[in-house]
């Protein structure tokens with residue numbers, strides 16, 4: 203058992219905490235490396251790694267953030283696994299690394315006790331061929347079913363541009379694990395579904411209208427972007443592909459990547475660049491939250507809210523276009539700073555726009571919070587208990603709605619957030635309403651941040667001189683994306699290339715926890731519960747195909763929305 | 776009508792029936808000015824998605840710089856790295872077309888011919904001119920020495936380097952003039 207968060211850590215300084223940790227795991231550690239100023243790596247034996255991770259998770263405000271596998275056979279003939287744990291109150295990331303010889307890739311599984319490890323372990327099994335003893339989920343995570351068993355695409359001897367053997371030959375159908383064991387009807391929700399960001403498949407097991415169990419299968423769109431970057435791009439080309447990881451919060455990825463490389467190269471970016479990054483990050487947050495508010499209103503059958511919210515969003519997109527040259531993929535970042543300055547009339551224009559939008563948004567806000575139907579549909583729905591939230595390591599608005607006071611902007615200050623004044627809204631109800639309110643409040647804070655940052659924009663250059671990035675070093679970059687903490691682990695290799703780039707988007711931490719939120723609620727609530735974690739909703743317009751079978755009936759997506767709206771009407775809209 | 780000034784009630788436009796000019800900051804279609812491009816290939820190496828490629832056809836004696844908008848992500852890196860300012864991101868965004876070939880711009884540049892053997896080299900004439908102007912500031916001996924190498928193809932360069940006294944820089948220059 204893991205005793206999550208039993209040891210107080212708030213108020214303890216970073217050095218003090220490191221000393222405590224050294225004491226805790228003394229004797230288990232073989233080597234300690236200080237990679238960057240807030241990223242420390244401990245090397246431990248592989249039979250100890252699970253114990254060490256569990257021990258660290260006893261501290262308050264820790265999360266298992268990433269498990270990054272790596273093929274280090276080129277350097278030292280081993281594979282490695284790095285469990286990166288975030289210490290949110292000390293601005294610290296600790297990596298627990300273990301080396302595993304290639305002929306025997308067995309590691310103990312952590313997923314039963316720490317749910318955050320669940321997806322990471324399955325991913326590492328797919329991509330590197332690690333075997334996790336005790337992992338009770340035999341399904342693949344990122345690779346498709348037909349992928350041959352012993353081919354692991356992220357090993358370095360698999361070239362980035364090699365296609366897999368003809369997949370049509372060995373096509374295998376997806377086998378849900380619980381379907382035979384459970385006595386309930388099945389509602390398939392996705393893979394193509396309006397509320398899904400990527401094609402994602404939720405198998406809802408229902409008794410009557412109540413969901414009793416849930417199974418997830420996703421990653422139909424998995425592209426292996428990280429491999430392309432490792433294979434052929436140079437440091438300054440990756441920000442552009444990083445930006446294309448997500449259609450909504452792409453800039454956070456570009457920022458996180460650049461920060462990781464900057465921390466490795468000890469590059470201090472100019473103040474003006476820091477402020478400009480902050481402005482763009484907050485513009486993106488407003489844009490993303492407004493998008494989410496619109497979609498949530500639409501799902502609840504309140505299309506006026508949807509229209510209103512997207513109307514305001516259009517203005518912020520236009521502002522982004524004026525400041526960066528593009529509505530969405532800003533293309534602003536390079537390692538060492540930003541590429542476009544905010545000058546003269548653009549600055550004035552930004553202030554005009556912000557004043558206008560704030561007034562519009564206040565109107566929308568008042569309209570939404572005074573709407574009883576939204577409150578009724580969302581209150582006490584999709585509750586994620588606090589202990590589950592900790593075990594799943596949820597981040598962002600989902601965590602803040604569950605009473606966990608974590609926000610990367612405050613806890614691990616990056617860009618210019620340290621010098622700006624803002625509030626982090628926290629609610630403790632942990633239902634859909636709380637998640638909605640967190641986002642609604644955050645938009646106001648974002649307006650404040652942008653205005654402050656533009657007001658105080660320091661003078662100076664916007665791009666630092668970047669010397670050589672040291673090869674064979676590692677670092678983490680982190681950004682509070684609209685959906686939560688976005689972590690990039692970067693390890694540099696030879697010839698100006700990254701050797702390993704691991705992207706952990708916030709939805710990767712949040713989506714597994716949807717399972718816990720859905721159980722016990724009605725099918726008609728499923729869309730809004732799933733949407734409440736704000737999985738990137740990028741491909742909305744193209745999703746029309748939904749087939750859901752329940753007691754021999756087939757629901758189309760429109761019927762499901764209709765069902766959801768009928769409940770709204772029954773409540774007296 | 777434009778969306779330059781936010782309006783409380785008017786939020787939709789009659790585009791495409793009426794033109795809707797984008798803000799001047801928009802990063803649109805990159806265009807290479809064929810009169811300025813020297814074919815150095817800096818943009819080719821900087822372009823993240825390989826939208827710009829270069830090809831050398833020794834038999835025809837040409838170098839082709841090709842930009843394909845189907846791959847372009849409109850990042851503007853090419854604009855930043857071009858030493859001649861030949862490439863520029865325009866304001867055009869309406870790129871939809873039924874014909875894929877409309878999305879390609881070619882710049883064809885003649886290759887420099889070796890002054891000794893007359894065979895085409897791997898670099899363009901304009902590149903040579905550019906380097907010749909660049910070395911104007913160097914001290915005269917150094918300039919002469921470089922000039923003798925610049926105008927030769929790889930094989931001739933190698934053979935001259937092994938026999939340095941055979942042909943002086945000034946003699947090569949005389950040959951060019953002739």
Ligand code: SF4
Nearest residue numbers: 822847848850851853
């Ligand atoms: S704008 Fe970017 S993607 Fe397009 S050609 Fe230039 S460098 Fe390549």
Ligand code: SF4
Nearest residue numbers: 812813815816818857
């Ligand atoms: S960088 Fe400029 S001059 Fe060089 S090939 Fe590209 S467009 Fe031509």
